[in-house]
Amino acid sequence: MTQNPSVLLDNLATLRDSKNFQALIRRHLYPTLDSLPEQQRSSIATALDVAHEEFIGVGLIAFHTKSHEITDGLRVLKETPGMFYESQGEIMEDVVRSIASWLPILWHVGVERGLEHGLVHESLKFCLESYHKLRDTRTQLQFIDLDHPDLIIKDHTGKLVYRAEWQTTEHAILWVWRDLLLSSSSRGQDENLIEKFATDIKNLKLTDKLLMRLDPEVSPSPTGSNPSFLPKSYNANGKLQLYDAEERRDLLMNAHLSSEMRSAGPKAEYLLLSREMTAFEQKPTASTFKALVSARPELKEHLIAFARTKFLEPGNSYHSTDFKSAFEIFQLAGADQELLQLLDKVTAPGRPFSMETHVLRNAVSYLLGRTPVVQSRTRMHLERGLWSAHAIIQDEIYHAFYDLSAAWIYLRDQLDSGTLTYIAPAQSASQQTRRETFNPSGSYRRHPADPTRDPVLKAFCEKAGWTPAGEKDIDDDMYSDDDAYEEDPDRRRARRCIELEDLSLEAILSFQAWFELLGTWPQAVEREEMKAAVRAEWGDDGRLFFNVEGVADALACRCDDMKSDPYRERLGRGIRLLYTSLRSV
Known part of the structure; x- marks a missing residue:
């Protein structure tokens, strides 16, 4: 054969x-x-012409040469000292020009001639990644001031199809990418190649941007505002003007699209949407929700229903990271009832995971700006947030002052005997209600001293005891010499390093953020009720802390003693913040 x-x-x-x-x-x-006969010679010649075109396409793209040129520019920029910011600016402009000069070639080969779609796609990926590196470079210069590529793209007849006037380099890259997706879909390219395009676009988090560019009418976003990638225009009265459909098409530079490319839009859109829908069903995220709703607002209710089933129905498995996405999705969707149900679920006693505090706080902050009915249902979550943040500082107080229970007993005896009163008589009413704002760095002034109270407060602090940061914790005694337990030396060293740490700045700022959120509650009486509820969680000891003038300051000043214990400084600030925030007015 x-x-x-x-x-x-x-x-x-x-x-x-x-x-x-x-x-x-x-x-x-x-x-x-x-x-060979004429017909066979003609067939072979046609095949060779196609091969010749592809060879020319690869040569025109010159991926190796252009990628090295851009990479070298980024390397030189990274190696240039920050003090030479003028040189950095020149290098950044050179890299922008290198990318901009490549884009017309990529459009000509991949879109107009329909060649090397795969190589053009990889080249655009490289351009975008290089652009992001350029944008994220630390320099004294604002990259936005340099990101104005001098870019004009014309077709083979010399007709203008793209002009960069107000656009950024990223806008130009995405414009070429949009055209490439339409060109490859309209020319019947291999489905696997087009699906690879869609997968890469999703992984690069570009789906929402390209979906908006695939709509020839440039549908406005779900909020009704102009698409963010269009320039804003204002009338003589300073009011934002909306573009009509024709203006939006011109601004997007869609006029050059052939009927075949326009017809391929739904196919390309389906590929991108199907990837996002699959991703959302596997792992719902706010970014995927936003991309889908921006492209197709009618999908919003379907996506909310799916998220409701996944996150709110009992019996479904979940993780804290999943619920973080759920909060973001419901907040983006304006789904107040779902947010309230989610808050009830994740803050219920005995939940099997710890939710990031700022996620809960953001949800509460959002709901406080909604209707009065929603606000009233949010109140208990605001109280819970305040209490949990307050409890962290409270626990650290009892850790630092290990015999504080005995000190409270002494203080009650002094109050019962009349040696000490709840409110310092030497202070005016304005001083009694004065508030202090927490500053993460810097010192604090003490309250005005009252000579008649100082001896009692001094004795109170002495009876409270003191656990220097880094000293062996009481929990260490659970393992006596008679125990068979022998702690690993590395583990012991690591734990001792943790004990040297002061109260975390995150804990203090978290409490401050919750208290600031309380300040947005519209009814002053209810604000005081919530503060009283948090104080009540501390019991009788908390009543002494908040109502006996000078006690909180005495504990804080003990922590301020930097010479004896530099690792307790931040706890003193936390004590002052707790006192000035929650004491009654």
Whole structure:
């Protein structure tokens, strides 16, 4: 059986170097090809023309040369000292020009000639990644001031199809990418290649941006505002003007799209949407929700229903990271009832995971700006947030002052005997209600001293005891010498390092953020009620802390003693913040 000519040619190519192989086919194959009948010669010539076009496309793209040029520019920029910011600016402009000069070639080869779609796609990925590196470079210069590429793209007839006036380099890259997606879909390219485009676009988090560009009418966003990638225009009265459909098409530069490319839009859109829908069903995230709703607002209710089923129905498995996404999704959707149900679920006693505090706080902050009915249902979550943040500081107080219970007993005895009163008589009413704002750095002034109270407060602090940060914790005694337990030395060293830490700044700022959120509650009486509820969680000891003037300051000043214990400084600030925030007015 006669072998196929392609197999024979492959065998020859593997047995000979390129020079000898070319000589062989010139001597033995060329005469045979030229002597074929006209129809066969024409068929072979057509195939060779296609191969020639593809070869020209690869040469025009020159990926190796252009990528090295851009990479070298980024390397030089990174190596240039920050003090030479003018040189940095020149290098950044050079890299922007390199990317901008490549884009017309990529559009011409991939879109207009329909060649090397895969290579053009990879080139655009490289351009975008390089652009992000350029944008994220630390420099004294504002990259936004340099990101104005001098870019014009014309078709083979010389007709203008794209002009960068107000646009950024990223806008130009995405414009070419949009055209490439339409070109490859309209030319019947391999489905696997187009699906790879869609997958890469999703992984690069570009789906929402490209979906908006696939709509020839440029549908406005769900909120009714202009798409963010269009320039804002204002009338004589300073009011934002909305673009009509024709203006939006011109601004997006869609006029050059052929009927075939426009017809391919739904197919490309379906590929992108299907990827996002699959991703949302596997793992719902706010970014995927936003991309889908921006492209197709009618999907909003379906997506909310799916998230409601996943996160709110009992019996479903979940993780704290999943619920973080749920909060963000419901907040984006304006789904107040779902947010309230989610708050009830994740703050219920005995929940099997710890939710990030700022996620809960953001949800509460959002709900406080909604209707009065929603506000009233949010109140208990605001109280819970205040209490949990307050409890962290309270626990650290009892850790630092290990015998504080005995000190409270002493203080009650002094109050019962009349030696001490709840309110310092030397202070005016304005001083009694004065509030202090927490500053994460810097010192604090003490309250005005009252000589008649200082001896009692001094004795109170002495009875409270003191646990220097880094000293062996009481919990260490659970393992006595008689125990068979022997702690690993590395583990012990690691734990001792943790004990050296002061109250975390995050804990203090978290409490401050919750208290500031309380300040947005509209009714002053209810604000005081919530503060009283949090104080009540501390019991009788908390009543002494908040109502006996000078006690909180005495504890804080003990922590301020930097010479004896530099690792307790922040606890003193936390004590002052707790006192000034929650004491009654």
